[in-house]
Amino acid sequence: MRVACLGGGPGGLYFAIAMKLRDAGHEIVVVERNRPYDTFGWGVVLSDETLANLRAADPASAEEIRRAFVYWDDIAVFYRGTVTRSSGHGFSGIGRKRLLNILQERARALGVELRFETEIDGLEPYRGYDLVVGADGMNSKVRNAVAHAFKPDIDVRLAKYIWLGTHRKFDDAFTFIFEETEHGWIWAHAYQFDADTATFIVECSEATWRGLGFEHMSQEETIAACERIFAANLGGHRLMTNAGHLRGSAWLNFNRVLCRTWSHDNVVLMGDAAATAHFSVGSGTKLALESAIALAEYLHTEPSMGDALRRYEDERRTEALRLQSAARNSTEWFEEVERYFHLDPVQFNYALLTRSQRISHENLRARDKAWLESAEMWFEERATGARPNSARPPMFTPFRLRDLQLKNRVVVSPMAQYRAVDGMPTDWHFVHLAERAKGGAGLVVTEMTCVSAQGRITPGCTGMYAAEHERAWKRIVDFVHAETDAKIAIQLGHSGPKGSTQLGWETMDAPLPHGNWEVMAPSAVAWSRDNQLPRQMTRADMEEVRAQFVRAAEMAERAGFDMLELHYAHGYLMSAFITPLTNRRTDEFGGGLENRMRFPLEVFHAVRAVWPSAKPISVRISANDWVGADGITPQDAVAIARLLKEAGVDIVDVSAGQTSQAARPVYGRMFQTPFSDRIRNEVGIATMAVGNIYEPDHVNSILMAGRADLCCLARPHLADPYWTLHAAAQLGYTGETWPKPYLAGRDQLHRLAGRAEPATERV
Ligand SMILES: Cc1cc2nc3c(=O)[nH]c(=O)nc-3n(C[C@H](O)[C@H](O)[C@H](O)COP(=O)(O)OP(=O)(O)OC[C@H]3O[C@@H](n4cnc5c(N)ncnc54)[C@H](O)[C@@H]3O)c2cc1C
Numbered sequence: 001m002r003v004a005c006l007g008g009g010p011g012g013l014y015f016a017i018a019m020k021l022r023d024a025g026h027e028i029v030v031v032e033r034n035r036p037y038d039t040f041g042w043g044v045v046l047s048d049e050t051l052a053n054l055r056a057a058d059p060a061s062a063e064e065i066r067r068a069f070v071y072w073d074d075i076a077v078f079y080r081g082t083v084t085r086s087s088g089h090g091f092s093g094i095g096r097k098r099l100l101n102i103l104q105e106r107a108r109a110l111g112v113e114l115r116f117e118t119e120i121d122g123l124e125p126y127r128g129y130d131l132v133v134g135a136d137g138m139n140s141k142v143r144n145a146v147a148h149a150f151k152p153d154i155d156v157r158l159a160k161y162i163w164l165g166t167h168r169k170f171d172d173a174f175t176f177i178f179e180e181t182e183h184g185w186i187w188a189h190a191y192q193f194d195a196d197t198a199t200f201i202v203e204c205s206e207a208t209w210r211g212l213g214f215e216h217m218s219q220e221e222t223i224a225a226c227e228r229i230f231a232a233n234l235g236g237h238r239l240m241t242n243a244g245h246l247r248g249s250a251w252l253n254f255n256r257v258l259c260r261t262w263s264h265d266n267v268v269l270m271g272d273a274a275a276t277a278h279f280s281v282g283s284g285t286k287l288a289l290e291s292a293i294a295l296a297e298y299l300h301t302e303p304s305m306g307d308a309l310r311r312y313e314d315e316r317r318t319e320a321l322r323l324q325s326a327a328r329n330s331t332e333w334f335e336e337v338e339r340y341f342h343l344d345p346v347q348f349n350y351a352l353l354t355r356s357q358r359i360s361h362e363n364l365r366a367r368d369k370a371w372l373e374s375a376e377m378w379f380e381e382r383a384t385g386a387r388p389n390s391a392r393p394p395m396f397t398p399f400r401l402r403d404l405q406l407k408n409r410v411v412v413s414p415m416a417q418y419r420a421v422d423g424m425p426t427d428w429h430f431v432h433l434a435e436r437a438k439g440g441a442g443l444v445v446t447e448m449t450c451v452s453a454q455g456r457i458t459p460g461c462t463g464m465y466a467a468e469h470e471r472a473w474k475r476i477v478d479f480v481h482a483e484t485d486a487k488i489a490i491q492l493g494h495s496g497p498k499g500s501t502q503l504g505w506e507t508m509d510a511p512l513p514h515g516n517w518e519v520m521a522p523s524a525v526a527w528s529r530d531n532q533l534p535r536q537m538t539r540a541d542m543e544e545v546r547a548q549f550v551r552a553a554e555m556a557e558r559a560g561f562d563m564l565e566l567h568y569a570h571g572y573l574m575s576a577f578i579t580p581l582t583n584r585r586t587d588e589f590g591g592g593l594e595n596r597m598r599f600p601l602e603v604f605h606a607v608r609a610v611w612p613s614a615k616p617i618s619v620r621i622s623a624n625d626w627v628g629a630d631g632i633t634p635q636d637a638v639a640i641a642r643l644l645k646e647a648g649v650d651i652v653d654v655s656a657g658q659t660s661q662a663a664r665p666v667y668g669r670m671f672q673t674p675f676s677d678r679i680r681n682e683v684g685i686a687t688m689a690v691g692n693i694y695e696p697d698h699v700n701s702i703l704m705a706g707r708a709d710l711c712c713l714a715r716p717h718l719a720d721p722y723w724t725l726h727a728a729a730q731l732g733y734t735g736e737t738w739p740k741p742y743l744a745g746r747d748q749l750h751r752l753a754g755r756a757e758p759a760t761e762r763v
């Protein structure tokens, strides 16, 4: 086979080697613009797993690479005059130049032709080859030449970075250094890669970069400025650049590259040309090397080149997407890091270590138990005001809002049961809520309980608008207080345009087959083509609804609820006022966000005035309409939360979506938690996170990283009312209260859990 590898980085060289090892008869040329010892960049980090893959693919070069490795175990974070050090992370580093030289020598020995100092400019010279591999990096010309087929999507990320080196070795830890300047924060990622050199990547926001004048500096001036900024950690050593071939200052923005397809006819993309992963997760070289091995293998095991390219693309693209998802989390964390600079060093360090969401709480325990326990004790001290003697998982620490003290951080999220009769909660609700209160959660929230018959979503929804409702709710609340140490909140809402619809397990959100009632909304905008057109509310309607909320709050207080949540999410009445998708009013209740928030805030103030000042109020919002800039964006949610905070709301329950049929949510583990994180850390208000949080590990990492104060779990509590008690047993925590009649069950569960494997997630 005649193969042209265009680009002599790790991907192109390793592919040439892997092909020759499989068949020495292949005729392979590697085309590279640089000279052999002339390469941009300093050290790269590789994992033990990658080295094992290299050893299996080519023991000879793997041994050379292994010998060139330097190892370290710790991560050190310099931040606000402190250094936090954790261990067990296990990295190895190698100089990029050294790696390439090893691969060049190996390729040459195997008979690969290395054609240096040759610019690739279009595919014409390579027409006669059986296979053309585009391994020419992030700015690939091969990719551009066949852009119509590869359909690249290039996202230029926000931060500025420069890749430098230094003889200050940083040989004891992978080191992050955060420095505050008069123009904002700037940070370095530093790690050793050979006996006397370390990589030193400097990164900052564009605003800081401009403020510090880097925009107009030469490379020499940039280096001098960085040496001044990081002097405390450089110990008198200089910073160095080897990007002399780059014009200007050598500062770059990272390009996230994604391609719709990776192969077209006999041209195939590899490594950074096909997909990039941000340097802060340090896996781009790994991706390129492992793709090279995979393609060489499939070309020799699949029946045809077409089959080989298809299999390569299927498998490697999935792998790249998985890595890019972690890389995106990490990139965004650094882009938004200014949000976290108010955090204590312990929490800041934890948030940094878990930023890609590949490393969980229990992974950290496995890496460095002592450090994690000290962090847990710090968290507990903040929660209780007293220094504990031993660590407990963050989810089992108490939380206070006004005079309400929750025993732990787990919340049974509101969930409609559709079992009410004319708004009356029935025995179903009694058993359902009582079971969940017995199950260990600190707070149980009722389903959306409607402030009027018209305000119900379905005929099966509960209400708080008749004396018998109040009595039925009181029976439930009294049980919870008498028999458990959980607290109970009522969620009050009005369905607005999504009212008069079928039960959840029928056709959700669709009108009733018969017996529909009139619905109203801020504007005459129907939920869907099938739903009735709501009546646009008058001022008198608004006053009536406000009075209904006040009446329901008064009844909830008499029924003994500990807390009240206002449902301003999911497209129901208040949410329909907040989102511009359904609020088209031209009066003072429509238009800009302040106007759209006017009625929801008016209702909040009216409710707050009758709700006891010792008891907190939360508001649930949809922090993202998932329709882009036409609807509520996470940035708008920050502004909403700011208004709620100013109004005196105690905690924001950060949900998302269900406000538009056009929504395109991006699901995943904890997928709404970033909105809670942003609100909590930008606005400075307590938050509850919700949405696909289902493992104790999720709850602990969200709390410990300061991404929320409480975690709501909905579906997990449908499957398991005792989720919290089970989590305690799984984590070996014995401080939770079990109902006395169940103590024998507790003892058995803890005994059995003790025999089980500890809960860990793979990195
Ligand atoms: C600051 C920074 C730090 C990083 N740290 C790590 C890390 O710690 N660990 C890790 O695994 N990865 C890291 N990476 C990523 C890693 O460098 C890349 O993912 C990896 O090099 C990709 O290999 P590649 O062979 O696909 O492309 P490249 O290494 O980019 O190689 C492409 C080659 O093609 C050549 N070329 C390009 N265009 C032409 C042309 N027109 N004509 C001729 N030749 C051309 C280039 O000179 C180059 O030699 C880092 C990246 C950056 C930017």
Ligand SMILES: Cc1cc2nc3c(=O)[nH]c(=O)nc-3n(C[C@H](O)[C@H](O)[C@H](O)COP(=O)(O)O)c2cc1C
Binding pocket: 413, 414, 415, 416, 417, 446, 447, 448, 491, 504, 567, 569, 620, 655, 690, 691, 692, 693, 712, 713, 714, 715, 716
């Ligand atoms: C059956 C069911 C009913 C729900 N009813 C409500 C409700 O009444 N009020 C509300 O705010 N959210 C309601 N939700 C949304 C949940 O509270 C939660 O936000 C959502 O299910 C995501 O959390 P999860 O991934 O833990 O299930 C409901 C969810 C389910 C599954």
